Amino acid sequence: MKIKxxxxxxxxxxxxxxxxxxxxxxxxxxxxxxxxxxxxxxxSAYNRTLQHLANPRRRFLKELHIIEDDNFNKSATLDIESxxxxxxxxxxxxxxxxxxxxxxxxxxxxxxxxxxxSPFFKQLWNMLKQRKLVNxxxxxxxxxxxxKYSPYKSLNSDQINxxxxxxxxLSDSVVKGEKFMGVVSGVxxxxxxxxxxxxxxxxxxxxxYNLDFNPEDSSYIQSLIELHNYAPNFKIGYIVPMDSLRSxxxxxxxxxxxxxxxxIMSPKDIVDSEYLDLVIVDEAHRLRRRKNLVSGAFxxxxxxxxxxxxxxxxxxELDWILLKSKHQIFFYDRFQIIRPTDIRKEQFKKxxxxxxxxxxxxxxxxxxxxxxxxxxxxxxxxxxNPKPKTFDKNFEFKLFDNISDMRIDIMEKDKNPDIGxxxxxxxxxxxxxxxxxxKGTPYDKRTVDIRIDNEEFTWNTTxxxxxxxxNSINEMGCIHTVQGYDLNYIGIVMGxxxxxxxxxxxxxxxxxxxxxxxxxxxxxxxxxxxxYITNIYITLFSRxxxxxxxxxxxxxxxxxxxxxxx
Numbered sequence: 075m076k077i078k079x080x081x082x083x084x085x086x087x088x089x090x091x092x093x094x095x096x097x098x099x100x101x102x103x104x105x106x107x108x109x110x111x112x113x114x115x116x117x118s119a120y121n122r123t124l125q126h127l128a129n130p131r132r133r134f135l136k137e138l139h140i141i142e143d144d145n146f147n148k149s150a151t152l153d154i155e156s157x158x159x160x161x162x163x164x165x166x167x168x169x170x171x172x173x174x175x176x177x178x179x180x181x182x183x184x185x186x187x188x189x190x191x192s193p194f195f196k197q198l199w200n201m202l203k204q205r206k207l208v209n210x211x212x213x214x215x216x217x218x219x220x221x222k223y224s225p226y227k228s229l230n231s232d233q234i235n236x237x238x239x240x241x242x243x244l245s246d247s248v249v250k251g252e253k254f255m256g257v258v259s260g261v262x263x264x265x266x267x268x269x270x271x272x273x274x275x276x277x278x279x280x281x282x283y284n285l286d287f288n289p290e291d292s293s294y295i296q297s298l299i300e301l302h303n304y305a306p307n308f309k310i311g312y313i314v315p316m317d318s319l320r321s322x323x324x325x326x327x328x329x330x331x332x333x334x335x336x337x338i339m340s341p342k343d344i345v346d347s348e349y350l351d352l353v354i355v356d357e358a359h360r361l362r363r364r365k366n367l368v369s370g371a372f373x374x375x376x377x378x379x380x381x382x383x384x385x386x387x388x389x390x391e392l393d394w395i396l397l398k399s400k401h402q403i404f405f406y407d408r409f410q411i412i413r414p415t416d417i418r419k420e421q422f423k424k425x426x427x428x429x430x431x432x433x434x435x436x437x438x439x440x441x442x443x444x445x446x447x448x449x450x451x452x453x454x455x456x457x458x459n460p461k462p463k464t465f466d467k468n469f470e471f472k473l474f475d476n477i478s479d480m481r482i483d484i485m486e487k488d489k490n491p492d493i494g495x496x497x498x499x500x501x502x503x504x505x506x507x508x509x510x511x512x513k514g515t516p517y518d519k520r521t522v523d524i525r526i527d528n529e530e531f532t533w534n535t536t537x538x539x540x541x542x543x544x545n546s547i548n549e550m551g552c553i554h555t556v557q558g559y560d561l562n563y564i565g566i567v568m569g570x571x572x573x574x575x576x577x578x579x580x581x582x583x584x585x586x587x588x589x590x591x592x593x594x595x596x597x598x599x600x601x602x603x604x605x606y607i608t609n610i611y612i613t614l615f616s617r618x619x620x621x622x623x624x625x626x627x628x629x630x631x632x633x634x635x636x637x638x639x640x
Contacts, residue, residue: 260435503569
């Protein structure tokens with residue numbers, strides 16, 4: 075493997091043409107200046123360089139680095155190009171000029187030789203570091219929010235099918251003057267947020283400049299061009315209901331060239347915004363209704379309802395979105411409804427009944443345990459009594475008898491530079507006493523919230539970006555700190571709000587031991603509370619990429635669940 079350097083100017087063309095691999099050989103290349111870069115692949119560096127020199131957007135780039143190897147083929151260079159775009163967009167050395175339209179995951183012969191985990195790619199990355207084209211180590215990048223939520227992601231076949239259908243049907247609806255409402259459903263880890271941010275960039279890119287399209291993407295590109303030509307000033311909003319995830323997305327968007335942060339909105343923001351052509355709603359299951367809101371939120375909610383002509387007590391954030399936009403795309407998972415304030419699945423049914431398009435994502439992209447592990451956990455918590463099973467050898471599913479051992483293991487993995495991003499979380503079986511501590515109270519002076527054997531914990535001291543906060547490894551997170559996020563390893567403490575009834579032979583919940591005040595107030599139906607609590611645990615169990623560690627406080631539940639840890 076070689077990386078050849080040229081000045082990005084017409085005078086370099088003859089030198090590229092003379093190179094044995096300058097024409098009729100697959101290569102990968104990087105064009106850059108101090109702040110921006112473009113990454114590509116081609117079978118003719120000579121012809122492609124001529125095209126880039128004629129492109130006004132590349133005019134200010136100064137350097138050209140061509141990556142050559144005797145073993146390259148078209149599939150390998152496409153794979154390496156995608157990997158470099160994914161990683162370099164999150165490395166933050168450069169803002170990329172690339173569109174994300176052609177990033178697609180595909181299999182090919184000997185792909186293991188060129189994947190991100192291969193010795194070849196690691197050598198390439200080190201060579202790029204030596205040339206000061208990248209800053210960070212690969213593992214550091216992969217643990218970052220910018221990498222996890224970047225719109226520069228290679229889509230799997232599931233997501234590609236959804237993307238193609240959405241763009242075609244949306245474009246067709248816009249041209250015909252009809253309304254479009256799409257729903258993308260999928261359980262945790264199936265890549266809903268990845269597809270949502272991908273679509274946001276794809277659609278906002280078409281508002282800013284002509285994209286470099288891969289000819290293989292023609293199945294949907296023509297529809298995208300028609301949409302752009304018919305509605306050049308297409309106004310888009312990206313709604314993220316949860317405060318913490320919304321803050322994270324704003325940081326991600328700031329790192330991406332031409333991706334406007336201002337389009338990221340809370341549901342409340344849309345009430346006072348201009349009428350939008352399209353709203354993309356991530357985590358739509360967390361849209362709220364006017365029930366069990368935090369103190370002081372009821373008047374503002376009623377005021378918004380009245381402003382939009384809705385019943386002050388019955389209008390929902392879903393209603394706000396439908397009234398303030400012409401087209402909508404909702405990303406939804408009914409198994410992540412975790413509080414009474416979350417819009418009920420019965421209310422969301424009116425969207426499903428009237429949508430123009432529904433697609434269900436099925437491929438598991440987060441957990442190394444795969445779709446099989448998620449279904450296993452869901453079956454356990456919905457009392458379907460699945461048969462015990464084992465999972466991929468690279469995925470750990472482990473029950474701990476001693477909470478100190480689990481805490482030590484999680485802390486060691488979090489500190490390990492090759493792993494990192496490992497935290498402990500719990501269900502709401504303990505009161506939040508430390509909430510009354512003065513702001514800025516040192517960690518060792520804070521009120522203890524949770525005592526289990528000889529271990530003491532404080533609930534998360536910040537609601538936003540807790541995973542990346544300084545003291546998170548010493549604290550206990552909750553569902554609101556990790557929903558929508560990934561962890562490499564998660565240590566889950568199951569409290570006494572959930573148990574096992576031997577007589578009924580099923581998992582049960584205990585309202586008196588459940589201390590989320592807003593999560594149980596006004597709930598009179600046992601089945602509703604059971605759904606919230608078990609959905610919390612299903613969601614927590616789905617956060618771990620490489621492993622899920624579990625400590626169970628209730629003896630009956632522990633004795634019952636032991637059979638499922640093989």
